[in-house]
Amino acid sequence: xSRTFVTGGSGxxxxxxxxxxxxxxxxxxxxxxxxxxxxxxxxxVWHRFDIMEPPSVRQVMADVRPTHLLHLAWLDxxxxxYWQSVDNIEWVEASLRLAREFxxxxxxxxxxxxxxxxxxxxxPVLSEALTPTEPSTTYGRCKNALRILLExxxxxSGIEFAWGRVFWVxxxxxxxxxxxxxxxxxxxxxxxxxxxxxxxxRDYLHVDDVASAFLALLAAPDxxxxxxxxxxxxxxxxxxxAIARRLGRPDLVAFGARPTVAGDPAVLVADTTRVRxxxxxxxxxxxxxxxxxxACLGAGRDKAGGAGS
Amino acid sequence: xSRTFVTGGSGxxxxxxxxxxxxxxxxxxxxxxxxxxxxxxxxxVWHRFDIMEPPSVRQVMADVRPTHLLHLAWLDxxxxxYWQSVDNIEWVEASLRLAREFxxxxxxxxxxxxxxxxxxxxxPVLSEALTPTEPSTTYGRCKNALRILLExxxxxSGIEFAWGRVFWVxxxxxxxxxxxxxxxxxxxxxxxxxxxxxxxxRDYLHVDDVASAFLALLAAPDxxxxxxxxxxxxxxxxxxxAIARRLGRPDLVAFGARPTVAGDPAVLVADTTRVRxxxxxxxxxxxxxxxxxxACLGAGRDKAGGAGS
Numbered sequence: 001x002s003r004t005f006v007t008g009g010s011g012x013x014x015x016x017x018x019x020x021x022x023x024x025x026x027x028x029x030x031x032x033x034x035x036x037x038x039x040x041x042x043x044x045v046w047h048r049f050d051i052m053e054p055p056s057v058r059q060v061m062a063d064v065r066p067t068h069l070l071h072l073a074w075l076d077x078x079x080x081x082y083w084q085s086v087d088n089i090e091w092v093e094a095s096l097r098l099a100r101e102f103x104x105x106x107x108x109x110x111x112x113x114x115x116x117x118x119x120x121x122x123x124p125v126l127s128e129a130l131t132p133t134e135p136s137t138t139y140g141r142c143k144n145a146l147r148i149l150l151e152x153x154x155x156x157s158g159i160e161f162a163w164g165r166v167f168w169v170x171x172x173x174x175x176x177x178x179x180x181x182x183x184x185x186x187x188x189x190x191x192x193x194x195x196x197x198x199x200x201x202r203d204y205l206h207v208d209d210v211a212s213a214f215l216a217l218l219a220a221p222d223x224x225x226x227x228x229x230x231x232x233x234x235x236x237x238x239x240x241x242a243i244a245r246r247l248g249r250p251d252l253v254a255f256g257a258r259p260t261v262a263g264d265p266a267v268l269v270a271d272t273t274r275v276r277x278x279x280x281x282x283x284x285x286x287x288x289x290x291x292x293x294x295a296c297l298g299a300g301r302d303k304a305g306g307a308g309s
Numbered sequence: 310x311s312r313t314f315v316t317g318g319s320g321x322x323x324x325x326x327x328x329x330x331x332x333x334x335x336x337x338x339x340x341x342x343x344x345x346x347x348x349x350x351x352x353x354v355w356h357r358f359d360i361m362e363p364p365s366v367r368q369v370m371a372d373v374r375p376t377h378l379l380h381l382a383w384l385d386x387x388x389x390x391y392w393q394s395v396d397n398i399e400w401v402e403a404s405l406r407l408a409r410e411f412x413x414x415x416x417x418x419x420x421x422x423x424x425x426x427x428x429x430x431x432x433p434v435l436s437e438a439l440t441p442t443e444p445s446t447t448y449g450r451c452k453n454a455l456r457i458l459l460e461x462x463x464x465x466s467g468i469e470f471a472w473g474r475v476f477w478v479x480x481x482x483x484x485x486x487x488x489x490x491x492x493x494x495x496x497x498x499x500x501x502x503x504x505x506x507x508x509x510x511r512d513y514l515h516v517d518d519v520a521s522a523f524l525a526l527l528a529a530p531d532x533x534x535x536x537x538x539x540x541x542x543x544x545x546x547x548x549x550x551a552i553a554r555r556l557g558r559p560d561l562v563a564f565g566a567r568p569t570v571a572g573d574p575a576v577l578v579a580d581t582t583r584v585r586x587x588x589x590x591x592x593x594x595x596x597x598x599x600x601x602x603x604a605c606l607g608a609g610r611d612k613a614g615g616a617g618s
Contacts, residue, residue, distance in 0.1 A: 093409075153398040
């Protein structure tokens, strides 16, 4: 029987992984510095530990002896500061240590969270096999270096290693800096949602689909990097307009109110050939956006409810 | 005034750096798990610490508050095991932690030791600006990933970062697996020195020249990677034959006794344009080899003497 430990289990993606974990046999464990989250499903075991403290990591790995590790934890993403934060390097260090303690405790399969920002953004379709990994941000460089080091470590330690490269994600409890939440919040407060030209097209996936892709990567025997995306590029304009229509305030979305970032590619989309052998998204893109909107609206009406739980 | 901390100060290169440090103004510190080495120059301060133990690293950095860090320590190179050892990854982790504690203690300039194995070995001349970094060994991949992460960390922390890529090194107290020592030892024991075809040409530099290059990197304001090599490729056959002639036993060198490694390039040599702006080797190649031979022969005659001290 598998025993899976999930880091970042109270984060945006991790929460949804654990909400869906009851569909998978085996024991599930997670943890963090704080108390057990109220919305954590009863079947999940919570461990109090600090991923930045070596003895704490060693202890929790020795206690649980997980066969599978899903490593989603990374630095606090609030405000988009992770793109250029020096703290990314400390998370590389912490992740290497975690892998080592997982190996020491007898671990068999390590699944990590990467990013589309590992790729050179010089072509619209990003492919594991064909696109060079030439990140242009601190976050991308650190995730890419970590992937290389974890692949090396796992290969030499007899541990299976898979790596999910996450593209753009939306869903319940998303950060207010993310697209859907920022537009919803602006409109509901009667403010103008200020956007770029709106013509950039990106690969958006609902967080529950991202979660089920990670569950598939945990269960499969396949190794290496897998894009986790929808395979479809959607214009930011379309997303924002759909929200504004739903809220009846198309006048509150201002395209061109923010400058277009120089060199920001027109289109970025995942080649999903590889991951589609293991997994398919449950939502179609329009229904996915509606679900996120429902959640954002529900969260606004009833803060205590926890739209994502 | 500068305060320089050297890790790996009792290693092959570090020992020679510290032996030459009295030519440079400022305080010099080093340390390790053991007692102070008998041959350490009196002016160098020795600190007992364990680079693998986070509190120990924090303590020594806080005690010394170095302005400059020369990080030469890496896993035990005995027997060439470092090329594929899983321990390389733990050294990446330790090196990132060291840099963090150096920054926390107010450090200003970090100089690290890289390797020509960071490069793709697809062309004979390896250049910082032109040759892709595509390592094909665990050691090369880990040093390359570490360089990327340290460059990122230092850039974001306001620390100058330079990186010396070491090519082939010979000198006093070299490991018995290295070329000069292995041939000398075989011949002196009346054994045949078994070599490959002897036609591979490599860039060899005397360890004292490697040491003075690192001293130049510490003193300069320049940033980024620097090849540390002679800029000349020397056939392994020439080196081995020079040793055998000196010892009067040309019959004890057998070329072709070991298989040529598939894909091992015919020629590998450093483009030294960049480092030559800061530094020049003191030895000419023939004199350098004679010096190493003298040291190896001296060490054989008088074990207590310590040829390298």
